[in-house]
Amino acid sequence: MRRFIAFFVLILLVATSAIALKVMATINPYYMIVRDIVGDRAEVSLLIGPGQNPHVFSPKISDVKRLNEADLVVANGLELEAFLESTLEELSRKGKRVLLAGESVPPSLLSEEEDGHGETDTLEHSHSINPHVWLDPLLLVDHIIPAIVEALTEIDPESGSYYGENAEKISGRLMYFYGEAGMxxxxxxxxxxxxxxxxxxxxxxxxxxxxxxxxxxxxxxxxxxxxxxxxxxxxxxxxxxxxxxxxxxxxxxxxxxxxxxxxxxxxxxxxxxxxxxxxxxxxxxxxxxxxxxxx
CATH class of the missing domain: 3.40.50.1980 (Nitrogenase molybdenum iron protein domain)
Structure with a gap:
């Protein structure tokens, strides 16, 4: 009986350790990508629902608590989650791993968007980086997905090959879509x-x-x-x-x-x-x- 209990406890510990890694994505596209990269080797959660606007999302105390509990936070950056920036900076200062996935894209490939309306000379316009880089399949394949795999591997090196293989499958499907869309x-x-x-x-x-x-x-x-x-x-x-x-x-x-x-x-x-x-x-x-x- 004691052997059975010890064996059961061991199995429980193994199962618990297999999903001990916690990852939080700020927006749904990264949640879907990370979830399919990690498979059953991490628990992935989403902060900002896909029906919400991340530009104006402001975290509640419960959201900040969830962010603090994550081993890795995958955000877009590039000022997309403007009201989250101070929270993400604080997490980084505490030693939490925060990946600003959009900022893995080289600056030369980023485009600007103009803030303001009208055509008169008196109206001032400001320019900022367009943060919506996840909507380009090639930017995902060439820069963003590799950055996610690298961040995951840093905190879970034993699963690095597994993450890389899953990422290659996703990238292959994205390239197929890119060809189909291009046609x-x-x-x-x-x-x-x-x-x-x-x-x-x-x-x-x-x-x-x-x-x-x-x-x-x-x-x-x-x-x-x-x-x-x-x-x-x-x-x-x-x-x-x-x-x-x-x-x-x-x-x-x-x-x-x-x-x-x-x-x-x-x-x-x-x-x-x-x-x-x-x-x-x-x-x-x-x-x-x-x-x-x-x-």
């Missing part, structure tokens, strides 16, 4: 899409499609003058589609779509109810196909 989107190269927010700038730029954002900053709304300009612009032959976003105000995009005879739809940068990162990309590509058609 479809090539015919629209040089076209313009009007978007609610410049989240998909990296994605569309990768395929030679130009973005015209309705909302440049966070939580702002275009003026009547700006909406009129966008309506005239939307009626031009260059515009091939208009997209709202699930986490942004849909009203300006609905106004534009109603005034211009251009197809419209909704994109989702954070992957609401998506199975994994590939499903996330495919879902958005299908939304684009509904708007662009087969011309």
């Amino acid at each position: 479809y989107l090539e015919r629209f190269r040089g076209g313009v899409v009007i978007v609610a927010h410049p989240s998909f700038s990296y994605f569309f730029d990768r395929f030679g499609i130009v973005l015209e954002p309705v909302l440049e900053g966070v939580g702002d709304e275009p003026s009547i003058q700006e909406l009129k300009r966008l309506v005239d612009f939307a009626r031009s032959e260059k515009v091939i589609g208009i997209f709202s976003e699930y986490q942004q105000s849909k009203r300006p995009v609905e106004v534009l779509a109603g005034e211009a005879s251009v197809g419209s739809g909704s994109l989702d940068p954070l992957g609401i109810s998506r199975a994994d990162i590939i499903d996330h990309f495919r879902w958005n590509l299908e939304e684009m196909k509904k708007v662009f058609g087969e011309r």
Whole structure:
């Protein structure tokens, strides 16, 4: 009986140690990627739900507690999680491993976004880095996923090969998607899409499609003058589609779509109810196909 109890305790300890590693991702795309890289060798949790806007997310005391309990925090950085920055810096000072995955992308590959509206000389505009790098499959494969594997391996070196193998599988599927998307989107190269927010700038730029954002900053709304300009612009032959976003105000995009005879739809940068990162990309590509058609 004692041997049986000792054996049971040993099995319990092994099972507990196998998932002792705790990883927290700030946004859903990184949660999906990390979850599929670690498999059953870590417990992965999500901080900001995919229906929330990470630009304006402010952590509660319970959120800070969960962050402190994690062995590794995977955030985007690049000022995406603006109200989390001080908390993440404090975690780093305490010796916690915090990976700002977006900042693994070389500065030369980052693009700027403009904050502000209007065309008058008196209106000041500020420029900041566009943080939505996870929406470019090649940036994921070349920079972000390797950075995640490196961070995981640093805190769990025994599983490094396992993490690397899983990452290679994800990267292979992302490259297959990239080829598939390229075959479809090539015919629209040089076209313009009007978007609610410049989240998909990296994605569309990768395929030679130009973005015209309705909302440049966070939580702002275009003026009547700006909406009129966008309506005239939307009626031009260059515009091939208009997209709202699930986490942004849909009203300006609905106004534009109603005034211009251009197809419209909704994109989702954070992957609401998506199975994994590939499903996330495919879902958005299908939304684009509904708007662009087969011309």
